[in-house]
Amino acid sequence: MRLSMRLIDGVQPPAESVSFTFEGKHLTAWPGEAIASAIMRAGIQTMRKTRIQGNDRGYFCGMGLCWECAVHVEGQGVIRSCSHPVVDGQIISFADGPFE
Numbered sequence: 001m002r003l004s005m006r007l008i009d010g011v012q013p014p015a016e017s018v019s020f021t022f023e024g025k026h027l028t029a030w031p032g033e034a035i036a037s038a039i040m041r042a043g044i045q046t047m048r049k050t051r052i053q054g055n056d057r058g059y060f061c062g063m064g065l066c067w068e069c070a071v072h073v074e075g076q077g078v079i080r081s082c083s084h085p086v087v088d089g090q091i092i093s094f095a096d097g098p099f100e
């Protein structure tokens with residue numbers, strides 16, 4: 001499967017892709033691409049909802065410190081999406097739990 005996406009001029013996308021779902025939407029990623037990157041390339045900014053008020057949260061620090069990008073991965077639990085690559089077939093959803 002060939003990915004269609006906006007790229008910086010002169011940059012060629014990899015020929016291969018992996019597939020996953022986020023909140024029931026079928027998405028694709030480059031092999032080794034961070035979950036947060038693949039979600040944002042699909043035009044989605046929200047990766048979790050705050051537990052009490054349900055506010056949107058998403059990518060912030062990009063280096064595994066803030067946990068704003070937390071997502072729930074089936075079989076793994078809550079992880080930081082900026083720090084983990086997409087694995088083919090993953091089922092990912094909004095994180096909820098002990099985050100404000």
Ligand code: FES
Pocket residue numbers: 058059060061062063064065066067068069070080081082083
């Ligand atoms: S964006 Fe801060 S931990 Fe992922």
